[in-house]
Amino acid sequence: MMDKKSLRKQVRALKKTFSAKELRDMSDDVIARLLALPEVKSARTILLYYSLDDEVFTHDAVDELVAEGKEVLLPVVVSDSEMEIRRYNGPEDLRRGSLNIMEPVGTPFTDYQSIDVVVVPGMAFDADGNRLGRGKGYYDRFLALVPDAYKIGVCFPFQKFPTVPVDDNDVKMDIII
Template sequence: MDKKELRKQIRNRKRQFTADELNELSVPVMNRLLGMHEVINAKTILLYYSLPDEVNTHETVELLARQGKTVLLPKVIDGENMEIRIYESPEDLTEGSYGIMEPNGKLFTDYGMIDTAVIPGMSFDADNNRLGRGKGYYDRFLKNIPQAYKIGVCFDFQKEQNIPHDEYDIKMDTVI
């Protein structure tokens, strides 16, 4: 199966769940994330502010910021790139395209300081390969933070034994 077909299959699986069910399924995933020493010990952590069909990170983003960690969120800036913004409070979010909440905090460029990166994906496999949404934003950005411990996050029903990947795809260190 090619990447395009697998993305379609995963989208169809996601549609079988209501928003409330996806939020409920998100709780154990976020609890596992919060228990990881790479998150507990991180001073600077890159997260994502979840879309409605992704593992819900909204409370986790807020919690880690309240704990005093430097929380970073990505913002797509053009057809190929994203930038990283500091999240300190809900005021650092504004509604962007398609009603998606986007970070508008201070620009963060000291990529060497990022300890841990929590990365969403359409699918992950047993070898920690990641299938994204197809635009390559994360794969291009992750090359800038080789030192960061990369944690792939998805629902169990998104995991596959093997997914198609190539030399441009960045592997995760672990997937939860």
């Protein structure tokens, strides 16, 4: 099995073989499937992410879920090892953060038990629900705090592998789309 560093490198190279438009087009199917999930439809509070250019595009889904009256939360990177969660109210809330990610301003959201669904990006996923992130561990540390939330990994089809390397700190997804 490939080690984490090599697999991340392979996925980064794969991503570069697609144009921005191709990645956006592939995102449409993934997001349609995400929004159709019963767990998402019934959720009141959802932690999503505001996508980078090489991730499944979530900007429209974030706004759509807010329009449906759901409480949408987004992560904010606050240090090399920690992220906090803040409520998203609309695009006017966003500022460019430390990792060039658009992040909401405002006070931290701390009622973790009320989070029904967490939508998690990743570099690679496998059929057993294992996820390989970007290597900083932000999501794995946070997911450990919300053990009852339904965890949905989202990725492009080329990011699905037979197995991905994992260690004890890695948190499994309930479903991969």
